Amino acid sequence: MDTPPKAGKPPRRSPRLVSWHWATPEAQAILATRNLSAILKYHRRVHGDSQTQTGELLGYDKTYVSALELGKRRLNDIGSLRHVAERLSLPAHVLGVTDAADADHRAMLQFGQSTVRLAEIARQSGHAAEAVSELWPLVARLEARARDGSTEREALRLLAQARLSLGTALGNVLPEERLATAAHWTAKSLDVVEVFDDPSLTSTALRMHGNELRKAGLTGAAVDRLTHAAAIAPALPERAAVLPLLARAAGAIGNGTLFDHAIREAQQLLDTVDHTSLVNPSALFEIRLRGLISTGRPRDAIRLAEAAAPTASVAVAPQWRVIELVTTGRVRLLAGDEAGAAELLGAAVHEAQAQRLPHQLQRVVRAAGDILPSVSEAAHEALTQLRSDIAA
Template identity: 25%
Template structure:
């Protein structure tokens, strides 16, 4: 869509909307300036007419950075008028005022307007995959599971009528949604459901010849095998045997193998895998995109957290504490549930070396993150504090 003249954005109505921090009013103004009805904007952006109506009425949909970015691109609205930075990062206020339920409400009916498969639909499905992934990272919501299932079913339906490269692309997207459904089942301790959907992700990734997704499905299977270090190691190694996988996926596979080796107390091999992963990080290149990409989170902070966790499993709690303490000031960009898991591990490390005061303080932080995010992964990690009577309440209070 062609940009509107710059003078349009100087209209009093726009200035008033920006001053009132009302992105919904800016969007409504831009839609009318382009001569579009709500249903026409919805069709262009991949949303339903009712979603656009709610968006313009000032609901929580108007305060989520990814929702805003999609509409901003469609209408060619100057990003700063919606509180968006030029590179697609919204202000903290907009992030806080949005939420998983708003995202689900928007995406639930939006992509159903698709009549036939196309590269544009594939791109929007990948944007939706990133949206629900980011929503889950900040707050676990039961509403995500049916939304993800609906998007999976839509992708699968489109795949059946597609051919050639488009069909393979939709198979790859289906695999990404199936993997996410496996993750959502894991979050609720539905291990059978987690394994079922992860296996389906593997099948569809193989059919799509998406090597990165095949490797990631192996990594996820390895994560689901926690407690059986032989399976953890074997599945992580299977991921590394996939040909031509990206450096990001090789890093994920190496650090997952290191987890299994740490549980098996094979210290030298564990640390060797972590060193190999670190050496690969320089080759990891992340593309700036709003679409979901497997391994987009791979960075040095995630790898350091995994190293600290492995050190704790290897009985080197003092070193784990030092590593965690050194990185906690640098992990603000890491999703809260992941911070919570490793904060709980840090509490256990302090308890292991006998510093119960520090363990209590850090444990309280982990409990807070568990309550804010709703993540059962943090809750399960906090149960590791149960052997210490002073910390036992944290193991059950989240």
């Protein structure tokens, strides 16, 4: 058994989450060989380290590092292999070592994808709070693993997806004054997805982050992200997923030209892509109504609302019903129909409270204002209760 010389306790390299040096395709190909010589050479190259510096990191002398790289020495004992894996921020199984901690990590990766999928289903079904409860432990464990320097590709992709899903779920359950937290988590995913050189993943991350920026009131930045997401979308379905959100953001900043362009293209794509909760006639109808109001065309919004609203072509999330109720209630007020508006906004308050959607209650408060004081008061009371629940 060849046990390497030790040179005292080695200094720990401070891992930087933005480098992800083991997550690149080139690194993955090298790691797949489990060839320690090639792994050491790659590590030195990406960090610009000398054999002396790598020796200091590992706690070995320069000559021993040279011998390992030349294949003149081999590490055979489990303790030394685990030590090198730890110093290089690699999972131990890459060097052929399996232990309880590594097995637990592999299990987390295996079931983590299911956790993200189930959380997304829960959010889409109107249970965003439950989605947050499921996602947070997973994200916390992946974050801790990344802070320890583990940057294996599979774990990083899962981390990016989990951060996006967590941010989106938080965007449903937080009130407006705290929506920056949701945007914070979706933004953190962007640090990771860049390394994958995957236009679909990058477009998805930009789309989800852009929407959370819009909800947080950072509409200019939202338009930038969403425009980028649409530009790099690799296929029509991905582009179609961005356009409704881009239309919303464009409307929020009062850019009628961009709003019209985005909503028109989204409508045109309805016949060529599979429908989703966003890309369907009912959702686009609501987005058009809201955008016409925010771009200074209330009469056009009233005329559109007087036509029969299209039926959703797919099952949509329950929160979409609340969003639609608030928007159509606003249009009824603009048309002078206070009774109709009160009925719609009152229903929105009831459903938003049941689904724990504080942001939609805040929309009701703004829509009702002083014109419908009873509705505004009911929304305030429901919002106060939800804030209390969140604080608890």
